[in-house]
Amino acid sequence: xxxxxxxxxxxxxxxxxxxxxxxGLLKPxxxxxxxxxxxxxxxxxxxxxxxxxxLGFSVADIKQILNESEDGKSAYPLVRSLIKERLEETExxxxxxxxxxxxxxxxxxxxxxxxxxxxxxxMVCHLIENFEQIKTA
Amino acid sequence: xxxxxxxxxxxxxxxxxxxxxxxGLLKPxxxxxxxxxxxxxxxxxxxxxxxxxxLGFSVADIKQILNESEDGKSAYPLVRSLIKERLEETExxxxxxxxxxxxxxxxxxxxxxxxxxxxxxxMVCHLIENFEQIKTA
DNA sequence: CTTGACCTGTGTCTTAGACACAGGTCTAAG
DNA sequence: CTTAGACCTGTGTCTAAGACACAGGTCAAG
Numbered sequence: 001x002x003x004x005x006x007x008x009x010x011x012x013x014x015x016x017x018x019x020x021x022x023x024g025l026l027k028p029x030x031x032x033x034x035x036x037x038x039x040x041x042x043x044x045x046x047x048x049x050x051x052x053x054x055l056g057f058s059v060a061d062i063k064q065i066l067n068e069s070e071d072g073k074s075a076y077p078l079v080r081s082l083i084k085e086r087l088e089e090t091e092x093x094x095x096x097x098x099x100x101x102x103x104x105x106x107x108x109x110x111x112x113x114x115x116x117x118x119x120x121x122x123m124v125c126h127l128i129e130n131f132e133q134i135k136t137a
Numbered sequence: 138x139x140x141x142x143x144x145x146x147x148x149x150x151x152x153x154x155x156x157x158x159x160x161g162l163l164k165p166x167x168x169x170x171x172x173x174x175x176x177x178x179x180x181x182x183x184x185x186x187x188x189x190x191x192l193g194f195s196v197a198d199i200k201q202i203l204n205e206s207e208d209g210k211s212a213y214p215l216v217r218s219l220i221k222e223r224l225e226e227t228e229x230x231x232x233x234x235x236x237x238x239x240x241x242x243x244x245x246x247x248x249x250x251x252x253x254x255x256x257x258x259x260m261v262c263h264l265i266e267n268f269e270q271i272k273t274a
Numbered sequence: 275c276t277t278g279a280c281c282t283g284t285g286t287c288t289t290a291g292a293c294a295c296a297g298g299t300c301t302a303a304g
Numbered sequence: 305c306t307t308a309g310a311c312c313t314g315t316g317t318c319t320a321a322g323a324c325a326c327a328g329g330t331c332a333a334g
Contacts, residue, residue: 002311003313013292015291016292018291018313019292022314033300033312034299034313036312044260045261048260048265048266051265052265055240055241055244056237056241058289065261066261072256073256074253075256075262079262080245080249083245086241087245090241093234094235097230100193103193104192104193104220104223105224108220111217116214119212124181124185124203124206124212125206125213128189129184129185129188132188132192140281141280150323152321152322152324153321153322155322156322156323157322159283170281170329171282171283172330196322197320278333279330279331279332280331282329282330283326283328283329284325284327285324286323286326287325288323288324289319291318291319292319294316294317295317296314298311298312298314299310299311299312299313300309302309303307303308304306
């Protein structure tokens, strides 16, 4: 399997495969011509990596997990603790986005009815500065 | 006003102020000793920048907005169209996070009851690979 | 006159790839 | 046999929004 071939067979890009290879997550053999050659085992690894990414693990997480399992250890404890961390982070980001979304759509709806106004000496854009003042008031 | 002074007075960091200054969003005068000196006008600008960041505008957006208003134009139309874009993006990211959060917490709850198992030849971590299979089945 | 707290510019680091580029390789057609 | 075009190679740079590091300059207090 060559790079593009592999990437397409799993629905990803050649650049992604190259990236993982650079990081040492995939270890293709070298063909005589210098092309990278991915075995079935590498295909499984990539499948794993993509699944894990999909589940919210970072590439660094995946590297750790792969290391554990290469030592023949069970990756379960690590996987559980990592996903807990990631879930907490996701939860925080989620709440932040929720708040931001609310703020943005409130601003947008307020602004839609207002007439255009030029900047003044002490204000760049009344919309934005006033919005913040109201909110914090 | 010196950098740290300014940053603290508006509840941000010196690095952030330096960053905006590097980008040309803030234009401090130079003191004799070479230190940057921020006027009241710069303080207002920073206040504006922080408000806009808070509302979801990117730094590049803000740069545009500042340019408009420096030309004495009203930034309103630009501000409205930018926030629409950003809101759409935020909405997409929000949905993505929502889905991810669901997937993660489902995985976590499933995994918590399972016993540790070592990796096998064709699977790095059964937890992850099986989870994806189930989901896509 | 030294110590410590502040400042300066500049450069590197972060994520997860995307994109570019110079050059090597393979395949098919002329 | 050659050449065009499609693929591959490694390497380097770019993204956002700062955080952090570092060598060196400046200042107030003791």
